[in-house]
Amino acid sequence: MKVMTKKAALSGLSLLGAAVLLAACSAAPEDSGETGDAAPDFQPCMVSDAGGFDDKSFNQSGFEGATAAADELGVELTAVQSDAETDYAPNITNLVDQGCDLIVTVGFALSAATIEAAVANPDINFVIIDDAADGDFDGATDAENIKPLLFDTAQAAFLAGYAAAAYSQTGVVGTFGGMNFPTVSIFMDGFAQGVEYHNAEKGTDVKVLGWDRAAQDGEFTGGFEANDTARQKAQALIDQNVDVLLPVGGPIYQSAAAAIRDAGREIAMIGVDADFTVTDPSVADLMLTSILKGIAVGTEEAVLAAGNGEFDNSPFIGTLENEGVGIAPFHDFESKVPEGLQGEIDDLMAAIIAGDVQVESYLAAN
Incomplete structure (x- = not known):
């Protein structure tokens, strides 16, 4: 596999996260031993956002999926890591110039650059993770050679919010994000809905800080880097007595x-995209649960299809029903959550799938 960075002729890295959600729009791809006529000459490529391929989150998950597909096809993945927003368009152009047959772009921040490149290069197929590639907001993807991979994470975040409200001893939980993009705020809004549902069902009064459902706005760092701004946002919520924290980005x-460890009291954290207990064991002792996306398998299926000459531009939307989103086990917190909470979560999941409990989001079926 060829991995490049912008500065040293463009590079990144990844480790295999064993517990990335094992489902997407259909069953996991089977190794048939046949890759189709297109595979030997097929060049898959990938561009990260500024989080990098080792973010333990959605860049890494997408990288793992693309790598698995390339290995199965018997070809080499070229992956370009972006260090800043200004790298997005040049990195995509670099891959176009290299003759890539499929370019996977990771994240909503690359949407404009992906659309521009796809329109200019109709003979190259694109897959974009976490964005509809609908720059004119007409409800349709802006180019026929782009396949969006989308995830209705509000459904899974609803479950996490319910769990957070059940676990909280202070009656205050909090969230903050990188930037107020729909694919970030969908976590925060679903989380808040889950807390509200717990309050209504259990007669509790757990408060959510960091997200205002009415205003559809909240606390954001302005980027997706682990820096002092992010730490300050977390600290501000900790100072308001939160004991469950959901950082999204x-x-x-x-x-x-880091802010939680310095707080000197018990504060749980909720992960996003991947099961952080598995992908980053250094924070396992802090993880109440994680809100999961089936990015790895969804990406793998899309790359395999393209490599076999079967590219399909229809958007994939992951839900609880098709197992494109989900919630991780309580792991180390299993003995700390209220007795019977896992059963309540299971029942609530079934009710959401059945349509008996409605979760609002921009991806929810009408």
Whole structure:
């Protein structure tokens, strides 16, 4: 596999996260031993956002999926890591110039650059993770050669919010994000809905800080780096007595974890995209649960299809029903959560799938 960075002719790295959600729009790909006529000459490529391929989150998950597909196809993945927003368009152009047949772009921040490149290069297929590639907001993807991979994480975040409200002893939970993009705020809004549902069902009064459902706005760092700004955002919420914290935005959870460890009291954290207990064991003791996306398998299926000459531009939307989103086990917190909570979560999941409990999001079926 060829991995490049912008500065040294463009590079990144990844480790295999064993507990990335094992489902997407259909069953996991089977190794048939046949890759189709297109595979030997097929060049898959990938561009990260500024979080990098080792973010323990959605860049890493997408990288793992693309790598698995390339290995199965018997070809080499070229992966370009972006260090800043200004790298996105040049990195995609670099891959176009290298003759890539499929370019996977990771994240909503690359949407404009992906659309521009796709329109200019109709003979190259694109897959974009976490964005609809709908720059004109008409409800349709802006180019026929782009396949969006989308995830209705509000459903899974709803479950995490319910669990957070059940676990909280202070009656205050909090969240903050990198930037107020729909694919970030969907976690925060679903989380708040889950807390509200617990309050209504159990007669509790758990408060959510960091997100205002009415205003659809909240606390954001302005980026997706693990830095002092992210730590300050986490600290501000900790100072308001939160005992469950949901940071949404790749590496910013690392800053939140540092603030929690300095707090001197028990504060749980909720991960996003991947099961942080598995992908980053250094924070396992802090993890109440994680809100999961099936990014790895969804990406693997899309790359395999393209490599076999079967590219499909129809958007994939992950839900609880198709197991494209989910919630991780309580792991180390299993003995700390209220007795019977896992059963309540299971029942609530079934009710959401059945449509008996409605979770609002921009991806929810009408």
